[in-house]
Each structure stands twice: as structure tokens, then as C-alpha cells.
Amino acid sequence: MHDLFGITAWGFAALAAAALLVGFSKTAVSGANTVSLAVFAAILPARASTGVLLPILIFGDVLAVLTYRRHAHWPTLWRLFPAVAGGVVLGTAFLAFADDGAVRTSIGAILLLMAGVTLWRRRKADGPEAPEAERTPTRAARVKAGSYGVLGGFTTMVANAGGPVMSMYLLSAGFRKLGFLGTSAWFFLIVNSAKVPFSVGLGLIDGRSLLLDAALAAFVVPGALLGKWAVNRINQLLFERLVIAATVVGGLQLLLR
Numbered sequence: 001m002h003d004l005f006g007i008t009a010w011g012f013a014a015l016a017a018a019a020l021l022v023g024f025s026k027t028a029v030s031g032a033n034t035v036s037l038a039v040f041a042a043i044l045p046a047r048a049s050t051g052v053l054l055p056i057l058i059f060g061d062v063l064a065v066l067t068y069r070r071h072a073h074w075p076t077l078w079r080l081f082p083a084v085a086g087g088v089v090l091g092t093a094f095l096a097f098a099d100d101g102a103v104r105t106s107i108g109a110i111l112l113l114m115a116g117v118t119l120w121r122r123r124k125a126d127g128p129e130a131p132e133a134e135r136t137p138t139r140a141a142r143v144k145a146g147s148y149g150v151l152g153g154f155t156t157m158v159a160n161a162g163g164p165v166m167s168m169y170l171l172s173a174g175f176r177k178l179g180f181l182g183t184s185a186w187f188f189l190i191v192n193s194a195k196v197p198f199s200v201g202l203g204l205i206d207g208r209s210l211l212l213d214a215a216l217a218a219f220v221v222p223g224a225l226l227g228k229w230a231v232n233r234i235n236q237l238l239f240e241r242l243v244i245a246a247t248v249v250g251g252l253q254l255l256l257r
Contacts, residue, residue: 023223034250087153
């Protein structure tokens with residue numbers, strides 16, 4: 001593997017651990033793969049890391065869909081997709097001109113803002129509330145879906161960091177654990193697959209990156225199996241706290257790098 005981006009044995013071990021974490025995050029704690037993003041960006045050149053990580057994420061998305069496909073809420077997905085498409089286009093333009101520092105700072109600030117808004121909304125709520133997925137969408141709900149969709153599309157395009165943004169949206173919409181995971185699984189399988197032509201066009205995915213992906217893909221599977229085992233042992237409150245904590249950690253590490 002040394003010939004691929006000059007990776008050492010220790011570097012490959014770190015990438016393998018990050019790939020395992022991708023599988024775990026896809027089937028248990030969405031948003032935790034921001035740590036994987038940081039590892040890939042530390043071992044590989046910053047721009048190249050996004051191209052290597054994307055196929056790994058798509059493989060994890062396939063495993064998550066196979067696990068939770070029956071729990072997706074499609075009306076929510078259809079509300080999000082148009083705004084996400086706009087965010088992907090904006091992210092592509094931003095990535096073509098912005099340097100790594102601007103990208104990291106922007107995404108880190110967005111993630112922390114989303115976590116803060118979610119915590120504020122949850123503290124403000126007087127009591128349990130029906131998920132937005134179970135109610136007729138109001139104008140405010142549609143505006144919120146559009147805002148999160150643009151942010152999610154933007155962050156997933158520029159740094160594969162859309163997971164925490166979508167996690168904050170789904171939590172704020174009141175999704176329970178399985179509905180959260182099923183909706184998130186289909187969302188990212190579709191969105192990440194749609195990003196491939198953009199990434200190829202930007203030169204982020206090529207023969208070298210795909211060869212490294214082939215070596216790392218095997219580590220995603222045990223991570224996904226571990227996540228599937230763990231999610232049944234995590235209660236709803238702990239699940240939500242872990243998702244928010246992973247988002248905060250991801251935002252801080254992007255800002256402080």
C-alpha cells in the first residue's frame with residue numbers, strides 16, 4: 001500500500017480502523033463517521049481523502065439499507081432531495097475554489113450550530129411531541145427541511161460531512177431510532193451515489209483511489225455488524241445523546257485542525 005499516496009503500515013491501519021468506524025456509524029450512531037473523515041484527511045492529502053472516502057461511505061450505505069430498508073420515511077426524503085441537490089451544486093462550486101482551511105472552518109461551524117439549535121429546541125419543548133414525519137408538514141417544517149437539505153448537500157459534497165447535519169434534522173423532526181436509521185440509510189445511499197460523477201469530474205476519484213478503496217472495504221463489514229448488534233442495546237435517550245456528541249466532536253475537530 002505504500003505506493004498508494006505513500007501510506008505507511010501504520011497509516012493503513014488507521015485508515016482500516018476509520019473504515020470500520022464508517023460501518024459502525026451507518027448501522028448504529030450516525031454522525032460518528034466525522035472521526036473517520038478526520039483520520040482520512042490526516043493520512044491522505046486533504047482533497048484526495050474525500051475521493052477515497054466516498055466509495056467507502058457508499059459501501060456502508062448499502063449495508064445500512066440492507067439492514068434498515070423497511071424503516072425509511074419516504075415523504076421526508078422527497079421533501080429533502082430538491083434542497084440537497086442545490087446544496088451539492090453549491091458544494092461543488094465551493095470545492096473548486098476554496099482552500100482546505102476555509103472548507104474545514106465552514107463545515108465545523110455549521111455542525112456546531114446545528115448541534116446547538118437541536119439542543120435548544122429540545123430544551124424549549126414542553127413535552128413529548130409527535131414526530132414531523134407523522135404530521136402534515138407545515139410551512140415552517142418545509143422551510144426547515146429546505147434549510148437542512150441545502151446544508152446537508154453542501155457539507156456532504158465538500159467533505160463527506162453531511163451525516164451530522166442530517167442527524168440533527170432527523171432528531172429535531174422527532175424520529176425514533178429505527179426510523180432515523182432507515183431514513184438516513186436511504187438518504188445517504190442515494191445522495192452519495194449521486195455525488196460520484198461530481199467527484200470524478202473534480203479528479204477526486206481515480207484508479208489509485210479505487211484500488212485503496214478495494215483494500216479498505218472489507219473493514220466496513222465488521223463495523224456494520226458491530227453497529228447492528230449495538231443498536232438494539234442502546235436506548236433512545238442514549239442514542240440521541242451519542243449522535244449529538246458525535247456531531248459536536250466532529251465540528252470541533254474540523255475547527256481545531
